[in-house]
Amino acid sequence: MIQIHFIFNPIAGSGHHSFSECYLQDYFEPENYNINIKSSGYKGHAIKLAEESIRQKADIIVACGGDGTINEVASTLVGTTIPLGIVPIGSGNGLASNLNIPKSIKKALFVIKNNQSTKIDVGCLNQRYFFSNIGFGFTASVIGNYEASQKRTLPHYVQACFKSFRDYNRKEEVVISIDDTIKLVNPFLIFISNSNVMGYSMSLTPKASLKDGLLDVIIVPRISRLKMAFFGFCMLLKRPELLKEVKCYQTDRLTLTQKNRSFFESQIDGELSKIKEFTITVSLKKDSLNVLV
Numbered sequence: 001m002i003q004i005h006f007i008f009n010p011i012a013g014s015g016h017h018s019f020s021e022c023y024l025q026d027y028f029e030p031e032n033y034n035i036n037i038k039s040s041g042y043k044g045h046a047i048k049l050a051e052e053s054i055r056q057k058a059d060i061i062v063a064c065g066g067d068g069t070i071n072e073v074a075s076t077l078v079g080t081t082i083p084l085g086i087v088p089i090g091s092g093n094g095l096a097s098n099l100n101i102p103k104s105i106k107k108a109l110f111v112i113k114n115n116q117s118t119k120i121d122v123g124c125l126n127q128r129y130f131f132s133n134i135g136f137g138f139t140a141s142v143i144g145n146y147e148a149s150q151k152r153t154l155p156h157y158v159q160a161c162f163k164s165f166r167d168y169n170r171k172e173e174v175v176i177s178i179d180d181t182i183k184l185v186n187p188f189l190i191f192i193s194n195s196n197v198m199g200y201s202m203s204l205t206p207k208a209s210l211k212d213g214l215l216d217v218i219i220v221p222r223i224s225r226l227k228m229a230f231f232g233f234c235m236l237l238k239r240p241e242l243l244k245e246v247k248c249y250q251t252d253r254l255t256l257t258q259k260n261r262s263f264f265e266s267q268i269d270g271e272l273s274k275i276k277e278f279t280i281t282v283s284l285k286k287d288s289l290n291v292l293v
């Protein structure tokens, strides 16, 4: 008997999805599968639910939600042999897009049933994991405004971008050490990605791969509002390098040190996070998560 656990975020995306045992039994027949459905009740709850599923000897754990839910569930599975299934019912669904997991729930369930897994790299920010991307500066500001809107839809994401475009004016100096290069930057944004999709099919790192053992890094220094608007346009074209100030790197490790503050305002897989450290190390664990694709 296969123990399959579904961890479902009821507020992900439109917030209109629900999963019943009866519905899932159409895909996972009761003769072969024991279905366990858990609903997360608050931010971070999916971590506890997934840890409980591991103790309950789940054979497959499925994250039903967006990149935030995937982050919570997958973080407990790094380094284990338990495969992660994904039903992408979030708003951005960056990781699922990179993995070509269909947005149709029915098709995503068939992918899980098919039981083909692949190993992907996992990003580490100090002690935390990320699977899609992390960002500082403007990208964290956008996520802050997006979360404040309390709605997880594309129009609210676009509104959050415009609000940050209008208001964002932070001055911070960060020392970045990548491979043998050390530089002091006053960034508009720093974006570090394992995946080639940010969410909503947009990308700042179209060449990133979940399997290449490398993180793709984009650093944009402080620029004028006109250039910010041009950069937004380049992002829609998936050609961020068209702005000449953009610096792109590929590496498996970098460190960021704040010059004047004792914390980093960041987004981790699309969730706002304040990191109370002067220095952070970002690295990669190669092939450390099994995902059903």
Ligand SMILES: Nc1ncnc2c1ncn2[C@@H]1O[C@H](COP(=O)(O)OP(=O)(O)OP(=O)(O)O)[C@@H](O)[C@H]1O
Pocket (backbone or CB within 6 Å): 009, 010, 011, 012, 013, 014, 040, 041, 042, 043, 044, 045, 064, 065, 066, 067, 068, 069, 070, 072, 089, 090, 091, 092, 093, 094, 152, 199, 269, 270, 271
């Ligand atoms: N019952 C709940 N009430 C409030 N927040 C929740 C609840 N369950 C989970 N969360 C939180 O909701 C946040 C958003 O979830 P998730 O990322 O899955 O959806 P999304 O933002 O719509 O999708 P995406 O990240 O792909 O855009 C996560 O931080 C998660 O911890």
